[in-house]
Amino acid sequence: MIPVNTPAFKGNEKKYLIECIDTGWVSSDGPFVKKFEGSFADYVDRTFGVAVCNGTAAIDVAVRSLNLKPGDEIILPTFTIISCVLEIVRSGIKPVFVDSNLENWNLDVNELRQKITSKTKAILIVHTYSFPCDMDPILEIAKENKLWVIEDSAEMHGQDYKGKKCGSFGDISTFSFYPHKHITTGEGGMILTNNEELNDRCRSLRNLCFNNKRRFVHEELGFNYRMSNLQAAVGLAQLEYLDKTVERKREIGNMYRSLLKTSDNYSILPDKLNYAMNIYWVFGILLNSKQGKDAYMIMEELAKEGIGTRPFFYPLHKQPALASHIDVSQTYDNAETLSKYGFYVPSGLGISNEEVKITANHLNNILTK
Numbered sequence: 001m002i003p004v005n006t007p008a009f010k011g012n013e014k015k016y017l018i019e020c021i022d023t024g025w026v027s028s029d030g031p032f033v034k035k036f037e038g039s040f041a042d043y044v045d046r047t048f049g050v051a052v053c054n055g056t057a058a059i060d061v062a063v064r065s066l067n068l069k070p071g072d073e074i075i076l077p078t079f080t081i082i083s084c085v086l087e088i089v090r091s092g093i094k095p096v097f098v099d100s101n102l103e104n105w106n107l108d109v110n111e112l113r114q115k116i117t118s119k120t121k122a123i124l125i126v127h128t129y130s131f132p133c134d135m136d137p138i139l140e141i142a143k144e145n146k147l148w149v150i151e152d153s154a155e156m157h158g159q160d161y162k163g164k165k166c167g168s169f170g171d172i173s174t175f176s177f178y179p180h181k182h183i184t185t186g187e188g189g190m191i192l193t194n195n196e197e198l199n200d201r202c203r204s205l206r207n208l209c210f211n212n213k214r215r216f217v218h219e220e221l222g223f224n225y226r227m228s229n230l231q232a233a234v235g236l237a238q239l240e241y242l243d244k245t246v247e248r249k250r251e252i253g254n255m256y257r258s259l260l261k262t263s264d265n266y267s268i269l270p271d272k273l274n275y276a277m278n279i280y281w282v283f284g285i286l287l288n289s290k291q292g293k294d295a296y297m298i299m300e301e302l303a304k305e306g307i308g309t310r311p312f313f314y315p316l317h318k319q320p321a322l323a324s325h326i327d328v329s330q331t332y333d334n335a336e337t338l339s340k341y342g343f344y345v346p347s348g349l350g351i352s353n354e355e356v357k358i359t360a361n362h363l364n365n366i367l368t369k
């Protein structure tokens, strides 16, 4: 079986973990947490970093830090992971969805503009799979309408938009360090901002809103979303060679591009757009609906050949868990197409060139028959 993802640990991970054990610093008070926060913020060219226990927690805290009220609206893509909408719904904020475009699978900027109302307070954008969102028009819309921008960069470690790092655009940005990400800490996440007030607020929310005056007195309900020193040790080690990781991911992506036969049965995203290179966080395949099979049928055929795959996201507007919170009558055609016909193939850092070739061969056999 070639798994859809195998992580790789190629730097100081073991050395730093042993340091944690030897010094006894394993909790979130340990020194690697601050080092990782500072180094990651520097890498993305931001002032503050707040490490948390996963990418979902990072979004929860980022949303809560903006102090929005029930009835306020946040616009976000429907084609994303449920993590993006959880705290929005829990806080009584109204999620307003926008469709994706099929050129880069990110949100449709024109539709975003049309969805703004007097209640809109923030835009939550998600850089999805390969390319960043087109940030210039998004930032312009946000500025014109005085909206916060939350930038979910979970999948874009090391990616640039017009030469500037993803995660440096939002008022507040979030990352995940789950094992299929370019940096993994097993589970983990990070919030970045240049805004001191947001930084202070996120730090407090992450740590149960402990009060400086009297310990164990809490004036607000926070979260325990702290990252441990053990996780931060691994994250810091991985950050030290992130640029090499990005290079390897692009090498894997380009191997697939050169090995796959072109066919009307499916499409893949290009190697570059005018504003960014493909980072190949995952190598996504979008089937042409006219070829008669959906993603699950092809994924089953690949599984029989020992190739692991994952389906694309399931759109938020169709999520059963959200049915009582959203307008379910709306349809979003491109998000539904992506969800029904999209899947991705093995491309984790632990994959060998031979495994890429084997996968590409099976894809060619199955997709072009």
Ligand SMILES: Cc1ncc(COP(=O)(O)O)c(C=O)c1O
Binding pocket: 054, 055, 056, 057, 080, 081, 083, 084, 126, 127, 152, 154, 155, 176, 177, 178, 187, 188, 189
């Ligand atoms: C775009 C995006 N946002 C948020 C998350 C959530 O991150 P985590 O799994 O660390 O909670 C993910 C996870 O894959 C993601 O892809």
